[in-house]
């Protein structure tokens with residue numbers, strides 16, 4: 001038995017956002033001290049809006065140093081970048097377009113839309129992007145993000161890794177195509193489970209009563225530990241922190257720290 005993940009629960013969105021902010025800025029500062037940049041992978045879904053609140057709305061005296069950020073997509077839908085299903089578009093509209101000039105500009109790595117009709121090629125190209133940034137594949141086994149910011153679906157999926165998917169068994173590729181995602185749209189690319197579990201820090205954000213059944217499964221049952229989010233908890237242990245609100249953990253027995261980090 002390793003060290004369990006951290007589960008932080010907050011009464012409201014403001015509290016969650018200010019604690020998420022503190023956590024992200026700590027991760028940013030240690031990454032910048034370590035290697036001069038902050039490499040982050042983000043998901044779609046409800047996460048970008050909550051992250052925007054944490055990074056851009058909460059006021060305190062600590063600085064989000066966007067100049068040092070390199071932003072990647074933990075998963076992305078195979079659609080044009082201005083399409084309403086695009087995670088890039090979501091992150092751009094919620095966060096990138098709203099960053100005030102004095103906080104600097106992140107470097108962003110979207111998918112290459114040349115390959116919309118060939119998602120295997122799109123996944124391979126995105127993997128090559130990671131290779132270019134994180135070092136050659138033969139010199140590092142897996143890319144190590146400083147922080148992965150992930151969501152959790154009501155079925156326990158994360159990134160575009162869905163329960164029972166053969167993609168969960170992939171041990172070699174860093175980025176995988178999926179053509180039959182149960183959550184629309186069907187065609188996507190996603191980080192593989194080993195990459196998603198390998199971050200220096202991994203944060204899940206899950207809010208609302210719609211998540212309470214899956215949270216109970218993931219934290220309180222053996223079956224739930226086999227779901228994609230549960231597998232990341234098992235592999236990454238206390239490198240994982242969950243930021244949730246009270247409705248999302250109603251009935252969960254696993255101990256949570258309430259109110260602050």
Ligand SMILES: O=C(O)[C@H](O)[C@@H](O)[C@H](O)[C@H](O)COP(=O)(O)O
Pocket residue numbers: 043044045046047075076077087150151152153154157158159160183
């Ligand atoms: O592109 C996607 O579909 C997302 O990356 C996906 O993995 C998301 O994070 C979860 O479905 C949770 O979404 P919610 O936070 O909206 O429930």
